[in-house]
Amino acid sequence: MLQKKAILNAQPRSDNRLNLLDAAALRFCARGYDGTSMRDIASDVGIKAGSIYYHFESKTELLIAVHEEGIRRITSLVSTAIVTANTPRDRLKAAMIAHLQEILSGGDYAQVVICELPRIDDPRRRRLIDARNEYELIFRNLIKDLGIGSEIKCSQLRFLIMGAMNWSPMWFNSDGQSPEEIAIGFLDLITVTTD
Template sequence: MTVGDSREMTSAAKSTLAGALQDSGLSDRHRDILDAAAALFAERGYAATSVRDIGERVGLLGGSLYHYIKSKEALFVRIHDIALQVAEDRIRAAIAPLSDPWARLEAACVTMMEIQLDPNSLTMPLMNDFASAPAEIRERLVEKRDTFELVFRDLIAALPLDPALDRGVYRLLLLTLLNNVSGWYRPGRMTPDELGRQILRIFRHEAEKQ
């Protein structure tokens, strides 16, 4: 099976935050609150979003809202974790049908670009708003992010790389590029799909010429 074939399957199984919340077993009201908070965090960032803003978005006063949430911090952590899980699920769905190590990593890169560069996605704004979160909750966010990055650790561990190449450095360089592409990407020259393939082509070329 080719990477192109796997992408069709990935699109069919594409996860969203809304879908994740729908399958969470929460009440409709609780899902509405999480969905509204996710949208506000994505639109304004953590620091500029207040509990009052969230309450106004769903038509609840502060006291009633706290029946569903413990704090803004706890709410952000939960939504951040859901966003990362959505991204991880999409990547795992993309690589599942593939066996070739390079094809699997390419599928992961392409999927990351589709998530990162989707203008309607709530996932990446939430994942990328790390710096504005209070120091006391960053440790929890880092823990979940480290779990997410295990997907790439395992993919890179399976590559036939020259022993002289440090796989940890290789992974960090690749993830740094993938996680920051939205800061410089401009639509037109390449689609997210093409950009993901190009990034992998460069990393593979550099690895194989050693």
């Protein structure tokens, strides 16, 4: 009975699994995957490197887990943010705000999703790329709903917006504009009329 519940919850005890994920996200974000050692991550949570392998099969597996958790979080946040908005433009604005909040002040998971993907050398890489593409589908649809015209124009707009947002960690300063102000500033500069 008790055991059954534990199985259903998937990861019942072992709190350090989550601590390891957090530490890995932080380290991968700060120094990159190749610049981070298992010993670094282990010491952040107060255990020895060998003990990580009780929770994760390999270093790659750890990166994949961080990546999947990052996708899960940002997808959830952005999906939730757009339901309360009424017009297509407001929905896009809400999505941009949520996306920027997550990658600028939401933690390290999102930045790992954004930056460390190209480094993964693993058969499962494709699955991660697919997951990220599925996330970006949200923006693809929001932009299509703007009704600005051709397919190619929609692609260009998507690349413009996503690029500007995903690059923002490179210059963002928490003393300056807030993620929300940045999102609004970007959107105001963009021509979203149908002509």
